[in-house]
Amino acid sequence: MRVDVIAGARPNFMKVAALFAVADARPELELRLVHTGQHYDAGMSDVFFRDLGLPEPVRHLGVGSGTHAVQTGAVMAGYEAWVAETRPDLCLVVGDVNSTIACALVAAKGGVGVAHVEAGLRSFDRTMPEEINRVLTDAISDLMFVSEPSGVENLRREGRPAEAVHLVGNVMIDTLARMRDRFEGLAQFGRYGLEDGGYAFLTLHRPSNVDHPEVLSRICGELIWLAERCPVAFPVHPRTAGRLKEFGLLDALEAHPGLHMVEPVGYLEALSLIAHARMVVTDSGGIQEETTFLGVPCLTLRENTERPVTVTHGTNTLIGRDWALFRDCVERIGAGTYRAGQGAIPLWDGHAGARILDLIAGAPNGGGPA
Numbered sequence: 001m002r003v004d005v006i007a008g009a010r011p012n013f014m015k016v017a018a019l020f021a022v023a024d025a026r027p028e029l030e031l032r033l034v035h036t037g038q039h040y041d042a043g044m045s046d047v048f049f050r051d052l053g054l055p056e057p058v059r060h061l062g063v064g065s066g067t068h069a070v071q072t073g074a075v076m077a078g079y080e081a082w083v084a085e086t087r088p089d090l091c092l093v094v095g096d097v098n099s100t101i102a103c104a105l106v107a108a109k110g111g112v113g114v115a116h117v118e119a120g121l122r123s124f125d126r127t128m129p130e131e132i133n134r135v136l137t138d139a140i141s142d143l144m145f146v147s148e149p150s151g152v153e154n155l156r157r158e159g160r161p162a163e164a165v166h167l168v169g170n171v172m173i174d175t176l177a178r179m180r181d182r183f184e185g186l187a188q189f190g191r192y193g194l195e196d197g198g199y200a201f202l203t204l205h206r207p208s209n210v211d212h213p214e215v216l217s218r219i220c221g222e223l224i225w226l227a228e229r230c231p232v233a234f235p236v237h238p239r240t241a242g243r244l245k246e247f248g249l250l251d252a253l254e255a256h257p258g259l260h261m262v263e264p265v266g267y268l269e270a271l272s273l274i275a276h277a278r279m280v281v282t283d284s285g286g287i288q289e290e291t292t293f294l295g296v297p298c299l300t301l302r303e304n305t306e307r308p309v310t311v312t313h314g315t316n317t318l319i320g321r322d323w324a325l326f327r328d329c330v331e332r333i334g335a336g337t338y339r340a341g342q343g344a345i346p347l348w349d350g351h352a353g354a355r356i357l358d359l360i361a362g363a364p365n366g367g368g369p370a
Contacts, residue, residue, distance in 0.1 A: 001029050003360065004088040004107075008036030008061070008075070008099040011172075011286050014267060015094040015117060017052040018174035018353035026357045034082065036075045036099040037062040051267045052175065068098060068129055075102035083110050090115055090360065093137060094171070096130040096306075101137050108140040117171055117356065119144030120151025121306040127208075130285075134306070143363065145356050147171070147289075148309040148345070168355040169347030172286055173293050177350035179268060188272035192233055192260045200230050201277040203284050205237035209301055213247045215321075219301065220249050222323055226281070226330060227258030233273055235265045279333045288316045292341055293348060297333045299326060315341045 035057035061078035091107035093100040094117040147170040244250040279297040291298035292314025303320040310316035319326045332338040
């Protein structure tokens with residue numbers, strides 16, 4: 001059975017790596033990596049292939065950047081040509097980026113089965129492009145592989161057939177667990193003169209946080225407040241760097257001795273910095289899961305999350321724009337009174353990828369249309 005595995009943006013690579021890591025156990029499945037090129041520079045793509053041991057893509061669509069419409073359309077055109085040429089039995093998409101919905105649409109319209117990994121996650125915020133991608137992808141998927149219980153309930157409420165929905169665990173955690181010895185041994189914090197457990201790790205990139213001068217200015221003020229209490233390691237996303245410069249905020253951050261602003265780091269380096277941090281401040285989705293698994297306090301600069309298990313059972317607190325809450329959490333983390341997670345989340349055990357391949361192999365027609 002030919003299974004196209006779609007990747008193209010940074011979070012996708014860690015997710016599909018969990019499938020390729022166990023592919024040899026299912027020789028009847030021919031996994032073919034299709035790289036859309038949604039993230040197209042070496043710092044955002046090639047490094048992940050090296051770190052994760054991913055195979056060379058069978059096709060690189062090379063779509064690059066653009067508006068949502070331009071990027072989605074380019075992926076659709078490129079993938080449609082590939083499907084016409086090679087005819088997969090199943091198109092497996094992951095996450096919620098433009099490549100996800102684009103390839104799912106091509107497959108569904110072409111009579112090819114669609115499987116969605118991380119199905120059912122919902123922020124219930126339709127202003128987020130990712131939320132639109134999630135909802136639409138699930139609506140046309142034949143198999144839905146879910147990472148946490150909330151996803152099963154969301155799909156049930158949306159009327160998706162129960163026999164197509166499978167709670168399998170979290171492929172991001174599969175890859176993290178497989179790489180744990182490698183990233184913990186890096187002790188990346190020493191590269192920046194930081195102490196183990198004595199710094200905050202920061203990521204910031206969402207348009208809602210960085211595209212508005214007044215919002216980003218306030219966030220920068222809070223980061224300076226944090227840096228006066230705890231050194232901050234801050235790999236700066238290219239989008240964020242551009243906005244900081246455009247809004248005249250970059251100089252003040254660079255001048256602060258407690259803010260260590262560095263170029264984007266690779267997957268293993270980022271995990272090393274997360275694992276040894278006192279706390280993480282982020283607006284990322286996947287990092288909320290990684291910090292929960294590693295037991296590191298996480299303060300998320302968003303009003304909502306599509307990963308509620310990280311709040312109810314993990315180490316994550318949604319901050320939004322509540323800076324009094326932010327400061328209170330920072331103080332409690334420093335005092336050692338911040339809440340701990342509730343331990344291991346069911347099925348976040350490093351075997352989600354194997355469950356997914358077992359289900360695909362056992363599904364009639366690979367889970368696709370009859």
